[in-house]
Amino acid sequence: MASHDDISASPTAASDSVFAQLxxxxxxxxxxxxxxxxxxPSPVKVNLxxxxxxxxxxxPLVLNVVRRVEQQLVNDVSRNKEYIPIVGLADFNKLxxxxxxxxxxxxxxxxxxxxxxxxxGTGSLRVGGEFLAKHYHQRTIYLPTPTWGxxxxxxxxxxxxxxxYRYYAPATRGLDFEGLMEDLxxxxxxxxxxxxxxxxxxxxxxxTLEQWEQIRQLIRSKALLPFFDSAYQAGFASGxxxxxxxxxxxxxxxxxxxxxxxxxxxxxxxxGERVGALSxxxxxxxxxxxxxxxxxxxxxxxxxxxxIHGASIVAAILKDGDLYNExxxxxxAMADRIISMRxxxxxxxxxxxxxxxxxxxIKQIGxxxxxxxxxxxxxxxxxxxxxxxTSDGRISMAGLSSKTVPHLADAIHAAVxxxx
Amino acid sequence: xxxPNSLTAPILRRSTVAGVRSISSWFRxIxxxxxxxxxxxxxxxxxxQSPNKVNVxxxxxxxxxxxPxxxxxVREAERRIAGNDFMEYLPIGGSIKMVEESLKLAYGxxxxxxxxxxxxxxxxxxxxxxCRLFAAFQQxxxxxxxxxxxxxxxxxxxxxxxxxxxxxxxxxxxxxxxRGLDFAGLMDDIKNAxxxxxxxxxxxxxxxxxxxxTEEQWRExxxQIKAKGHFPFFDMAYQGFASGxxxxxxxxxxxxxxxxxxxxxxxxxxxxxxxxGQRAGCLSLLCExxxxxxxxxxxxxxxxxxxxxxxxxxxxxxxxxVLGDPELKKLWxxxxxVMADRIIGMRxxxRExxxxxxxxxxxxxxTNQIGMFCYSGLTPEQVDxxxxxxxxxxTRNGRISMAGLNTGNVGYVADAIxxxxxxx
Numbered sequence: 001m002a003s004h005d006d007i008s009a010s011p012t013a014a015s016d017s018v019f020a021q022l023x024x025x026x027x028x029x030x031x032x033x034x035x036x037x038x039x040x041p042s043p044v045k046v047n048l049x050x051x052x053x054x055x056x057x058x059x060p061l062v063l064n065v066v067r068r069v070e071q072q073l074v075n076d077v078s079r080n081k082e083y084i085p086i087v088g089l090a091d092f093n094k095l096x097x098x099x100x101x102x103x104x105x106x107x108x109x110x111x112x113x114x115x116x117x118x119x120x121g122t123g124s125l126r127v128g129g130e131f132l133a134k135h136y137h138q139r140t141i142y143l144p145t146p147t148w149g150x151x152x153x154x155x156x157x158x159x160x161x162x163x164x165y166r167y168y169a170p171a172t173r174g175l176d177f178e179g180l181m182e183d184l185x186x187x188x189x190x191x192x193x194x195x196x197x198x199x200x201x202x203x204x205x206x207x208t209l210e211q212w213e214q215i216r217q218l219i220r221s222k223a224l225l226p227f228f229d230s231a232y233q234a235g236f237a238s239g240x241x242x243x244x245x246x247x248x249x250x251x252x253x254x255x256x257x258x259x260x261x262x263x264x265x266x267x268x269x270x271x272g273e274r275v276g277a278l279s280x281x282x283x284x285x286x287x288x289x290x291x292x293x294x295x296x297x298x299x300x301x302x303x304x305x306x307x308i309h310g311a312s313i314v315a316a317i318l319k320d321g322d323l324y325n326e327x328x329x330x331x332x333a334m335a336d337r338i339i340s341m342r343x344x345x346x347x348x349x350x351x352x353x354x355x356x357x358x359x360x361x362i363k364q365i366g367x368x369x370x371x372x373x374x375x376x377x378x379x380x381x382x383x384x385x386x387x388x389x390t391s392d393g394r395i396s397m398a399g400l401s402s403k404t405v406p407h408l409a410d411a412i413h414a415a416v417x418x419x420x
Numbered sequence: 421x422x423x424p425n426s427l428t429a430p431i432l433r434r435s436t437v438a439g440v441r442s443i444s445s446w447f448r449x450i451x452x453x454x455x456x457x458x459x460x461x462x463x464x465x466x467x468x469q470s471p472n473k474v475n476v477x478x479x480x481x482x483x484x485x486x487x488p489x490x491x492x493x494v495r496e497a498e499r500r501i502a503g504n505d506f507m508e509y510l511p512i513g514g515s516i517k518m519v520e521e522s523l524k525l526a527y528g529x530x531x532x533x534x535x536x537x538x539x540x541x542x543x544x545x546x547x548x549x550x551c552r553l554f555a556a557f558q559q560x561x562x563x564x565x566x567x568x569x570x571x572x573x574x575x576x577x578x579x580x581x582x583x584x585x586x587x588x589x590x591x592x593x594x595x596x597x598x599r600g601l602d603f604a605g606l607m608d609d610i611k612n613a614x615x616x617x618x619x620x621x622x623x624x625x626x627x628x629x630x631x632x633x634t635e636e637q638w639r640e641x642x643x644q645i646k647a648k649g650h651f652p653f654f655d656m657a658y659q660g661f662a663s664g665x666x667x668x669x670x671x672x673x674x675x676x677x678x679x680x681x682x683x684x685x686x687x688x689x690x691x692x693x694x695x696x697g698q699r700a701g702c703l704s705l706l707c708e709x710x711x712x713x714x715x716x717x718x719x720x721x722x723x724x725x726x727x728x729x730x731x732x733x734x735x736x737x738x739x740x741x742v743l744g745d746p747e748l749k750k751l752w753x754x755x756x757x758v759m760a761d762r763i764i765g766m767r768x769x770x771r772e773x774x775x776x777x778x779x780x781x782x783x784x785x786x787t788n789q790i791g792m793f794c795y796s797g798l799t800p801e802q803v804d805x806x807x808x809x810x811x812x813x814x815t816r817n818g819r820i821s822m823a824g825l826n827t828g829n830v831g832y833v834a835d836a837i838x839x840x841x842x843x844x
Contacts, residue, residue: 017682017708018616018651019561025718028725031512052508060508067503074502077495080488082480083696086459119545119728126727130583135450153726157556257445271509272733283445293453300456301579302552302727303545308697309734 029149030390037388045386046404048395051201051367052271053334056401061334063269065327069316073309084308086296088117088277092311095318096277100197100230100245100262107252111285114292116278116299117306120271121231121263122150124278128227128259129158130298131280131291138190141227142183144168146392148201148229151194160192168203173360173372175205184218192225197260198244199232199366202394206365212247216254226251228260232366234267236335241328257281264314266367267331273310334398338367341400345369348409354416368394377415385411457575458815465813473811474833476824479627479792480696481661481759484826489759491694493751497741507733512721514543514702515736521743522687522702526656526670527677533706540716541704542724543731546696547657547688548576550703554653554684555584556723558618567653568609568619570594572817574627577620577655591619594629599785599797601631610644619645623656623685624669625791628819632662632790638672642679652676653684660692662791664760666753682706689739691792692756698735759823763792766825770794773834781841794820802840810836 027035033049055061073079087093093115097108107113118124133139141160143151144167152162165187166179184193195215200206207215219226228251233244251258257280264275278295282288299305317323346361361369373381373393381387387408389395400408455463461477483489513519519541523534533539544550558565567581570593581588591613592605610619621641626632633641645652654673660666676683682705689700703720707713724730742748771786786794798806798818806812812833814820825833 017712019705019716020708020712022561022712022715022719024715025722027718028512028721031509031725031730035511050509060506062505062507066507070502074498080490081494081695081697082488083459083690086456119732122725122729123727135447150726150729157723157726257447265509270507272507272730274728274730274732280447282447287445287447287450290450290452291447293455294450296456297453297579298583300459300548300576301583302548303699304548304576305697305699307545307699307732307735310732 033388033390036382040386040388042386044407046388046399046408048387048389048399048408051266051396051398053266053269053367053398054401056337058401058404061269063327063330065317065323065330066269066313069313069323072316073312081308083305084117084311086299086305087115087292088306089308089311089315091319092117092315093277095315096262097279099241099318100233100248100260100279101252101281102242102245102249105249105252107281112282112288114280114282114288114295116292116295117311118261118276118278119303119306120265120274120276121229121261122154122276123274123306124261124263124276125151125154125229126158127295127298127302128261128278128280129155129160130302131295132192132225132227132259133159134298135294136192136225138188138192138225140188141192141194142187143194144180144196144200146202147194147196149390151229155194163187163191165193167200168205168370170372173205173357173370175207175211177207177211181214181218184215184224185222187222187224189223190225192227193219194227194229195247197228197230197233197248198238199236199368201231201366202368202390202392203370204360204364204366204368205370207247209246209250212250216250219251220254220256226258228258230260231263232266233262234331234335235328236331236338236366239332239335241331252281255283257283264310268314268317268327270310270313273313274307275310275314338397341397341405342369344402344405345397345400345409348405349412352409352413354409354413356416367398368396370394371412373412373415380415380418381411384414387411461813461815464807468811468813470811472832474813474824474829476812476814476820476822476833479691479821479823481691481694481792481823482826484762484828486824486826486828489694491752491755493742493748493755494694494738496748496751497738500741501734501737504737510543510730510733510736512542512724512730513717514731515733515740517740517744518543518700518736519702521740523704525659525666525743526673526685526687526704528670528674531677533677537710538707538713539704540707540713540720541702542717542720543736544686544701544703545728545731546690546699546701547655547686548580548701549699549731550686550688550701551577551580551655552584553703553720553723553727554686554705555581555586557720559585560723561719562618565616565618568613568617570606570620570622570626572628573620573622574655589613589617593626594631594795596797599631599795600788601633601637603633603637607640607644610641610648610650613648613650616649616651618651618653621652621654621672623654623659623672625658625662625793627657627791628793628815628817629795630789630791630793631795633672635671635675638675639679642676642681646679646681651684652681653686655686657686657688658691658791659687660753660756661760664757664764666692666756677706682708689735693739693742693752695735695738698738699732700735700739763822766822766830767794769827769830770822770825770834773831774838777834777838779838779842781844792821792823794822796820796837798837798840805840806836810839812836
């Protein structure tokens with residue numbers, strides 16, 4: 001029991017705040033980009049910060065299937081707003097597992113998968129991290145370098161300690177496969193390894209399937225625990241939802257255990273509704289059931305139960321054949337536009353004779369391009385051209401349009417040629 | 421670039437690695453967790469086949485037909501929102517409009533603190549999320565402190581502060597003998613706590629007891645807390661739902677504000693707007709000045725970002741649509757009063773029924789207590805009998821959710837209570 005002396009005294013006058021010593025925290029490095037963008041009055045400003053899809057007109061997009069389902073939900077007077085279970089909507093969970101693991105996955109058929117609805121990707125990662133910190137014997141998670149800016153904080157606050165493994169090779173703008181294999185080889189047995197399922201954020205550089213197979217063998221031979229972050233299963237790169245899920249399915253097929261956090265922010269355009277899922281594939285149905293019961297104990301003191309709205313929309317779309325097909329068609333349109341933006345930007349830089357090899361723009365996968373620009377160049381582009389992007393040189397292709405590509409190309413050209 | 425199909429099939433077929441199948445589960449030693457005591461009650465209720473079953477477990481409002489209610493003002497708000505073009509991420513701190521309306525509701529429409537921008541506030545995942553954000557914030561900036569929680573309190577409060585890493589102490593609150601407030605014990609414990617302790621207070625409709633301090637008692641509590649320099653953190657999950665009047669239910673908070681306290685406050689729209697599953701709430705901290713409020717809010721955002729990045733949109737849109745439109749807000753106030761009045765009516769009816777059956781015990785506390793819950797005084801053994809013999813489901817601490825009672829079942833429940841208590 002702590003003695004009286006251990007308890008820090010606060011000022012006894014009621015008017016002095018107990019938080020008087022707080023300093024103002026910096027803006028979030030990613031979400032803060034939008035904050036800065038909103039403040040800028042320039043008519044030529046472009047927001048390439050956060051990974052949110054934009055149409056050719058620069059507008060956010062609510063998918064048609066989402067609109068239709070929302071209207072159905074509103075008109076259905078039999079629906080209520082009761083608490084949903086701590087683990088979320090049952091059909092949403094099942095359908096999410098099917099989406100990532102495949103409907104015929106043996107792990108699903110053997111009831112070895114426990115799935116809980118989470119607060120989009122972030123919340124699913126956090127719940128998974130806290131669960132591991134409480135119940136897993138190893139407290140270290142290895143993150144790729146670089147990775148999504150929020151990953152280190154999510155896992156640190158979950159109670160894990162964070163280490164890194166080599167991933168991106170700036171010289172080739174591709175995968176540092178030898179470095180990755182070396183670093184995972186020297187990780188202590190049982191360590192947790194965070195893997196981006198596809199469309200690595202921020203680099204857009206993914207292992208090939210052969211490389212994935214080698215990674216899998218290494219991870220299994222060292223008894224490392226894989227934790228997949230799947231935020232971009234959208235067919236953006238590979239052209240199909242199933243193909244995007246191949247790396248995850250490779251691991252499930254060997255009968256081993258893993259975690260996967262899914263997000264529907266991008267692939268269903270449901271960003272603000274915070275829809276996601278955490279699945280843990282276990283060795284047996286009995287273990288999966290016990291794991292689920294413990295996941296509830298993590299969730300309950302965090303937010304009690306997840307929000308109903310977004311998950312209801314997703315479940316309705318995934319369970320209806322027609323809506324599902326329409327969804328894949330809308331996804332393809334989004335993917336095609338992003339690929340077109342990549343092509344246009346690449347050609348624009350070629351035609352300006354911008355020094356350097358820009359082929360990575362069309363080789364990288366997913367929503368982002370890791371331009372290779374440094375922080376000074378990025379600042380220059382923001383200050384002189386009102387281009388808003390994260391300081392690591394990442395740009396969201398989905399934020400571009402045919403109208404704004406020339407302006408961005410000008411900015412990149414200027415940044416690269418001014419000798420910064 | 422697209423991955424050729426020819427590569428995938430052979431790889432999957434030969435993907436067994438020697439040893440993977442023989443490794444046993446990493447999680448084999450995980451114990452099955454105990455069922456949540458509150459939500460577990462509903463699960464058991466749903467599994468029961470008896471036609472007479474009654475669920476007075478979880479605190480979710482039911483109408484007189486035992487059905488959940490979606491408020492008209494909420495349906496109208498949803499109609500207006502549907503077809504909305506915006507599903508983007510909210511800021512980390514949530515919907516500005518929703519937060520503004522929440523502050524007006526709690527602190528007063530014309531609050532000087534709102535005018536002076538002294539309140540650091542963020543949208544939160546209902547009451548739970550607001551408490552958890554605060555607990556994590558307390559742990560980060562005052563790591564050597566503890567939270568004083570009343571005995572009893574909502575079971576999840578323990579879990580929230582524990583998972584945030586803040587140790588707990590307790591203060592006396594409920595007095596079983598009177599089924600009322602242990603005011604002397606409460607004041608004593610406030611006095612004896614070290615200066616500058618953090619206290620969790622239920623603003624109104626205490627959960628699970630339904631026992632609230634009187635206005636006069638609140639003033640004395642405020643004085644004593646002020647004298648000790650304690651930090652008062654209010655959990656307000658039932659504003660409007662307790663008396664039917666949101667202004668009246670915020671009285672304790674207003675007393676503290678008048679007394680000069682810099683309070684913390686968790687608000688929930690689960691009950692008073694029937695938005696349970698939408699997870700809509702707000703966390704606010706009153707600061708010394710605007711500059712401090714900006715700093716505090718930014719720090720709260722640093723806690724929220726690695727937890728869920730930004731809060732859910734739909735519930736926030738509903739709240740700001742309802743509270744931001746004078747007509748809808750009027751409608752909401754009417755509907756909240758209907759809910760509160762029905763519950764108050766059920767209290768009266770239950771008490772009358774028990775007294776009519778000639779119960780040897782006093783049931784005055786049923787109408788003295790306020791809000792969703794009644795702390796019946798039933799022992800765990802009596803509760804077990806209520807369930808096994810009468811298929812009436814409630815938590816083992818004897819807490820009855822009054823919203824689960826209706827004209828159709830109140831007689832049956834009174835009979836059951838009488839049956840299990842008549843030999844007390």
